[in-house]
Amino acid sequence: MKWLVVGAGSAGCVVARRLVDAGHEVTLVEAGPALRPQSVPAAISGDDSFAALDEPGRTHRGLMARRTRRSNPAPYLRGRGEGGSGAVNSMVGLRGDRRLYESWGWSDADSCFERVLVPTERAIPNEVGRITRLFLDAEPRAELAPLTRRGGQRVTAAEAYLWPVLNRLTTVPDALVDRVDFDQSGAAVGVLLADGTRLDADAVVVCAGAIHTPAILLRSGLAESGVGDGLCDHPAAALTLQLKDPAGARGLTTSGLADLDPVQLLPVDHLGASNSPDLAVLLVALMRPSPGSGTVRLAADDPSVHPVVELDLLGDDTDVSRLCDGVESALELLGSPGFERAVDEVYIDDAGTTAHTLDGRAAISEWLRWRGADYVHASSSMAGALEAHGRVRAHEHLLVADASALPAIPNVNTNLPTMMLAERFVRQWVESDA
Ligand SMILES: Cc1cc2nc3c(=O)[nH]c(=O)nc-3n(C[C@H](O)[C@H](O)[C@H](O)COP(=O)(O)OP(=O)(O)OC[C@H]3O[C@@H](n4cnc5c(N)ncnc54)[C@H](O)[C@@H]3O)c2cc1C
Incomplete structure (x- = not known):
């Protein structure tokens, strides 16, 4: 056939x-x-x-x-x-x-x-970035993630x-x-x-x-x-970390995570060559969201024109509340001594708004409804x-x-x-x- x-x-x-x-x-x-x-x-x-x-x-x-x-x-x-x-x-x-x-x-x-x-394999210790190391030390449920690699190559x-x-x-x-x-x-x-x-x-x-x-x-x-x-x-929230010392060479982007069911925490050790080396991210993602209500529609009947994509994340109050729990856990983690020593500031958008503005669940929920991220x-x-x-x-x-x-x-x-x-x-x- x-x-x-x-x-x-x-x-x-x-x-x-x-x-x-x-x-x-x-x-x-x-x-x-x-x-x-x-x-x-x-x-x-x-x-x-x-x-x-x-x-x-x-x-x-x-x-x-x-x-x-x-x-x-x-x-x-x-x-x-x-x-x-x-x-x-x-x-x-x-x-x-x-x-x-x-x-x-x-x-x-x-x-x-x-x-x-x-195949999958976990990173070896000297590949693990600084933020992930801090994360593994501070969060008891954190572990090295299986990565789709063999011998260190994708x-x-x-x-x-x-x-x-x-x-x-x-x-x-x-x-x-x-x-x-x-x-x-x-x-x-x-x-x-x-x-x-x-x-x-x-x-x-x-x-x-x-x-x-x-x-x-x-x-x-x-x-x-x-x-x-x-x-x-997976609806997500990105906490951008401004590091006191810039990271060294850009190695593995991610190598560890924590399953805090229903959320996953994932440190991202650097943001690539087009971003400053003193930036990292702690991503919080809701891994059991309510059923999808997003849509893909045609913008034109032409294959070279991208479709219109509405993810429609966080329309459900339960999802907002569960992701909010995850953000609270992440902020608590970032308040631990290791992170306090390494991180200068935590930003919640690229306009320079800091996590200090997230004073309470109402503020976190409001931020998520405006700035909720995806997990690709x-x-x-x-x-x-x-x-x-x-x-x-x-x-x-x-x-x-x-x-x-x-x-x-x-x-x-x-x-x-x-x-x-x-x-x-x-x-x-x-x-x-x-
Ligand atoms: C940046 C990024 C990071 C991610 N990180 C992770 C991760 O760490 N772990 C994880 O588990 N998942 C991750 N994912 C998600 C995961 O990679 C995807 O869920 C998975 O690859 C989806 O597989 P797929 O075959 O459905 O689509 P894809 O792998 O996207 O394949 C679709 C293919 O179809 C081709 N195509 C599209 N339109 C046409 C057309 N008109 N004609 C011909 N070909 C076409 C595309 O070019 C593409 O090659 C990530 C995704 C992205 C984008």
Whole structure:
């Protein structure tokens, strides 16, 4: 059978590889550049994820999202090119809560996790940045995070899944998919690229991520309810730390975290070369938010125009209250002697407003409703439009298997759960002959 996979990100690489393993003919089409064994940019394999984000062509520049109903749209990061967001992300690699997966009907979550080929390892002590070290000392629940690396180098899904089979599939990098092509019965028969090229297939799997998968399907004329609805991210709050002494060389951006269920605290040791070396962040993220109510809509019927993204975070008072608890814990931690010695000031925005203004829960809640941040974990924007295992309702041979298909946002960082989903769906397609 001839399959066409759209998007070579974390999920698309899993899908392409497993279809090749099952003996299918596969074409993998990706909007951004290739990522090949001999030419991985040092910024991608290295420690500094801000450098990876700065690598030319590796993000969907110009994409914006509004976080809360009160905030203005601001840039929203998504990876681009083979490896997708997993080639530019912060490498935290967590599997998530078995009970949550069971509640989704994923009784096979363990075996899906075991099939994921992207490895994880924890940072060695001399790689851990100063703020993370202080954090590990001050917060009893803090630990070194598993990172999607091997031997200190980032491992993307492109490396783990695609590289071993590059001679057994067709890759088409630098090719923007405009829309899916259907026959008269509504069955998918291929895709149309932005340059007008038509690529035929017996089945199309859209893995363009939680923002671009619904955009492609909306351009394809899918007006069914659920396409681009239910978008979710982990609502977050960023406390920016002005350090007394600038950090040394910019090494690992993140290497530790604390699970304070329902919030996660994540220290970010530096903010990359385009920011001052005396800045760090303590991020507070709500990992069990209420169901997503965000949307992805088309701004124009033109694949080169970014969609309109409304994350609609923190519309729920319970979410605000739980994130507020997390911010209080983080501020308490920053008041501990180690942090007091290292941190000059804590800012809550880039206009120089300090955390001293957060005097009480009412002030924190108000700040969150205006300045609530995201965790770049876009999820679930197709969940309402899909049948079991990513089948698109009313369209034969059209499937979705990426973060957009997650039934809800997982309670951990979304990269490994997205690959688990892809492993799960593709196994079912192969076993049932799609
Ligand atoms: C900056 C950043 C930091 C993150 N940090 C972490 C972390 O530390 N840990 C973690 O677990 N998660 C993290 N995430 C989230 C995680 O990386 C994503 O959840 C995961 O990669 C999603 O996989 P995906 O396959 O759904 O989408 P992606 O990996 O984003 O892949 C989608 C692919 O589709 C391509 N595409 C889009 N539109 C088209 C089109 N029209 N035609 C052709 N191709 C197209 C894109 O270019 C991209 O390559 C982070 C994300 C970002 C952006």
